[in-house]
Amino acid sequence: MADSEEPEKTIADEAVVGKYAAAAEIANRVLRNVIEKCVDGASCREISEFGDKQIVEECTKVFKKEKDLKRGISFPTCISPNTCICHFSPINSEPDYILRNDDIVKIDLGTHIDGYIAVVAHTIIVGATPDKKITGRKADVFLAAYNASQAALRLLKPKTDTYVITDTVQKVCKEYECKPIEGMLSHQLSQFRIDGQKTIIQNPTEAQRKEHEKFEVGEYEVYAMDVLVSTGSGVGREQDARVSIFKKTDEIYQLKLKASRTFYAEVVKKYGSMPFNLRSFDDEKMAKMGVGECVNHKLLNPFQVLYEKSGEFVVQFKFTVMVFPSGPSKITGLPLDESMFESEHSVKDPELKILLQSSLKHKSTKKKKKTHANNHGKKGKNSKNADALSNNVEKMDIDSDTKMELEQAV
Incomplete structure (x- = not known):
């Protein structure tokens, strides 16, 4: 009972920052490795399996001394091609998709360390090279999505109304004659919860x-x-396309079928509240039998595989952001080489241009560090943890601005 009454730890605690940062480093590294697999003739299913395997392997390499610490996949790897908007990660008994040059591919995955979640998504064009410009509607949608994500990032700071972010994303996309996907949600993250209370629609x-x-x-x-x-x-x-990714809810129901009870017990034991792919079960047939009753009685939420109309292009960028008093720190996500894209459109709205050109660099937090020193006198345990985290941040697979932000935060 005491545990449930404990206040939830936040990124005001440097130990929590360290776990988020470790999860983010793994997510970024696995994303890069998955992108390398997205070539002409590659299987979406096999790439998804590769991504999930890499996440599990990489997560076992960190925080080794904490034997009981949970870690691993916070969102199964999805490889969603072309008009598929999201969540394509087929099980073995369902149709696969083989990538071809010029396919637009959305890669989506997530990790966690001790329930502290880092998710990321990036979009590529299979076979694209820097020496060949991408033009037309493909260029429009890439630049719309990327600039909209950059505008949203700059607005993710204390006291911002979430509908300001909603409306700004819409305005940026309109500049490129594109539309955000209707009703999609960005979620607040908390320990062991990928769909927190606060959302941005x-x-x-x-x-x-x-x-x-x-x-x-x-x-x-x-x-x-x-x-x-x-x-x-x-x-x-x-x-x-059959739904393959599900997540346990907080609903309670006494399942009738033995297969459903066996399946659900395994979900609770292995995944808890984290999303999972049916493909990860040893007995796929049993999993397919059990999942239906669980979904019907709302014990599990399905992540629907969604599509746009044929002939349209869809692009996704997703990143994990820590919101400090000084502003946002993006810890996952890869940059887009905008020089590869040539569009007839651009951001012309003066307010949007100012926002996109604004810096993400934070003011110095030396005052905070001084307070730490005053509180602890000589170098105590918290100070040592902060020093260790700063050293780890320097080695992480994240961009230089993010490293600087995290070092300031701790």
């Missing part, structure tokens, strides 16, 4: 705007900022 309908609560971004919160943009209507639809 994309391109809401009037009904969704009335129903969806607005929030204010707070200090020491963490968000998975997810931007999905289309050249089409922006309305996702289900097709024939």
Whole structure:
């Protein structure tokens, strides 16, 4: 009972920052390795399996002394090609997709260390090279999504109304004559929870705007900022692809079928509240039998595989952001080489241009460090932890600005 009454630890604690940063480093590294696998003739299923295997292997290499610490996949690897918007990660008995040159591929995955989650998504064009410009609607949607994500990042700071981010993403996409995917949510992250209370909605309908609560971004919160943009209507639809990714809810129900009970018990034991892929079960047939009753009685939430209309292009960028009093620190995500894209459109709105050109670098936090020194007198345990974390940050697979932000934060 005492544990449930303990206040949740936040990134105000340098130990929590360290676990988020370790999870982020692994997510970025695995993402790069997965991108290398996305070549002409490659299987989406096999690449997804490779990504999941890498996450599990890499997570076992950190925090080895904490034997009981949970770690691993916070979101299974998805390889969603072309008009597929999200969540394509087929099980062995379902149709695969073989990549071809010029396919637009959205790669989405997540890790966690002790329940502290780092998620990331990036979009590539199979076979693209820097010496050949990408033009037309492909260029429009890449630049719309990337610039919208960069605008959202700069707004993820304390006291920002979440609908300001919603409307800004919409405005950036409009500059490129593109649309954000309707109703998609970016979630606050917390320990062992990938879908926290606060959310940022994309391109809401009037009904969704009335129903969806607005929030204010707070200090020491963490968000998975997810931007999905289309050249089409922006309305996702289900097709024939079977759902393979699910997540346990907090609902309670006494399952009737033995197969369902066996399957659900394994879900609780192995994955807890983290999303999982049916493919990860040894007995896929049993998993397929059991999942239906669990979904019907809301014990599990499915992550639907959604599609745009044929002939349209969809791009996704997702990154994990820590919100400090001084502003946002992006810890996952890869840069986009904008020089590869040539569009007839650009951001012309003066306010948006100022926002996109604004710096993400933070003011010095020397005062905070001095307070640490005053509180501890000589070098105590917390100070040593901070020094160790600073040393680890310097070695991490993250960009230089992010390293500087994390060093200042601790």
